[in-house]
Amino acid sequence: MDKRTQTCCFTGHRHLPAGEEEAIWKRVQEHLIPLLEQGVRYFGVGGALGFDTLVAEKLLDLRRQYPQIRVILVLPFRGYQSRWTAAQQARAARIESRVDKVVYCCDAPSREAFLARDRHLVDGSAYCIGYCTRATGGTAYTLRYAEKQGLQIWNVIKSI
Structure with a gap:
């Protein structure tokens, strides 16, 4: 069976509005929840802040x-979080210790590493849930790429 039909990826901004996380x-x-109930069980997450x-x-x-639920952490390269604060790194380490799999997309830091991470998330998925408030940047790129690849997409920005 093609695991893509059982896989959903996520993409969203690094900065979320204060107090809006819940x-x-x-x-x-x-x-x-409907995806879980229809048999989706693999979830790819990019490992960024926010x-x-x-x-x-x-x-x-x-x-x-x-x-x-199986959580796959997809990171652009090893040491990705090295410039984060100690608290951010500790939070990332707690997540990494609990996920089912960690994937590194590139060997060295580069803009391409981030694009490779985004494409890897999409290419392995049939569904994408995003939080995108802008038409530019990595999240917008990932959602456009997901659309071109035929994924079912939901953008969970607040309805006006």
Whole structure:
């Protein structure tokens, strides 16, 4: 069986509006829970601060209720978090210690490493849940790429 039909990736901004994390997660769950109920079990997360970190932590917690969840952390290169604060690095290490698999897309830091990470997430998925408020940047790129690849996409920005 093609695992893509059982896989959803996530993409979103590094900076989330203060105090909005739980509301954003609630909107993610509106799409995530039906996917779980239809047999999606693999979830690719990019390992960045902000949306990726929120989703990874929540997915790992959700495994208590849905033990079939498998979380795949897809990082652009080894040492990706080396310039983060100590608290951010500790949070990332806690996530990394709990995920089912870690994938490194490139050997060295580069712009291409981030694009390779984004493409890897999309290329292995049938679904994509994003948090994108701008038409430019990595998240917008990833959603456009996902659309071109035929993924079913949901953008969980707040409805106006």
